[in-house]
Amino acid sequence: MDKFISVKPLDSQLKPGQKILKSVDYQQLLDYEGVLSKLSLREKQRQIDATELLEKSRREGEEKGMEQVNQHLAEELQNFTLRMHQSLTQVESSLVDVVIESVKKVIHDFDDETLIRNTVRSGLELVRGGNKLTVRVHPHMLVAVQEQLSDFKEGSGHIEVLPDAALRVDECIL
Incomplete structure (x- = not known):
């Protein structure tokens, strides 16, 4: 038995401003929307990756900066200690001279x-x-x-x- 085909006039189903799409074109339109959503997800992932990379770079920079500051402070502390030791050596020498002179004056009495x-x-x-x-x-x-x-x-x-x-x-x- 043959298939029954019903033909309806297209005028009665379309409204003004509507268009008729072929099934191939419609399928391609759906594919474009899928591609667009994939691109949107990919862009969001790139933004997340860029944010994480930026945060990681900031932390590494901060750590390197802290290491440099700590090294600089250690050098300054060492220089200060050296200067203090030299000053104490000079003061000690001067103090010994003063004490010797004082003792000599007292002993002569x-x-x-x-x-x-x-x-x-x-x-x-x-x-x-x-x-x-x-x-x-x-x-x-x-x-x-x-x-x-x-x-x-x-x-x-x-x-x-x-x-x-x-x-x-x-x-x-x-």
């Missing part, structure tokens, strides 16, 4: 006997807990030191004062 007595007294304070102590002095100072040490002999162990001609008048050995 003492006579030899007073200087030896004070030196022996300071030395005895350092070794006060010992059992036996030998003090060697110049023969001219022997009597003065023995008199000075009589107070210490009572409170401590045995103290022996010996003459030593090899020593200068203002020297003593404990």
Whole structure:
């Protein structure tokens, strides 16, 4: 049996401003819309990738900048430490000179006997807990030191004062 074909007039179905498309053209139009949506998705993905790449580059730049700053600060700290060490060395040298000059002025005010007595007294304070102590002095100072040490002999162990001609008048050995 043959197929039944119904023919309708086209005028009755079309409205003014409408167009008739062939099925091939319609299919191609749908394909264009699919391509357009794919292009739109691809463009969005490119924007996301570009944003991520920009953020990654910013972080890397920030890290490199921080490394450079830290390196610069370390160099500055090292330079500061070196300058401080040099300054302390200069101050130490000057301070030693001042102390030496001051001590020389103070020592010149003492006579030899007073200087030896004070030196022996300071030395005895350092070794006060010992059992036996030998003090060697110049023969001219022997009597003065023995008199000075009589107070210490009572409170401590045995103290022996010996003459030593090899020593200068203002020297003593404990």
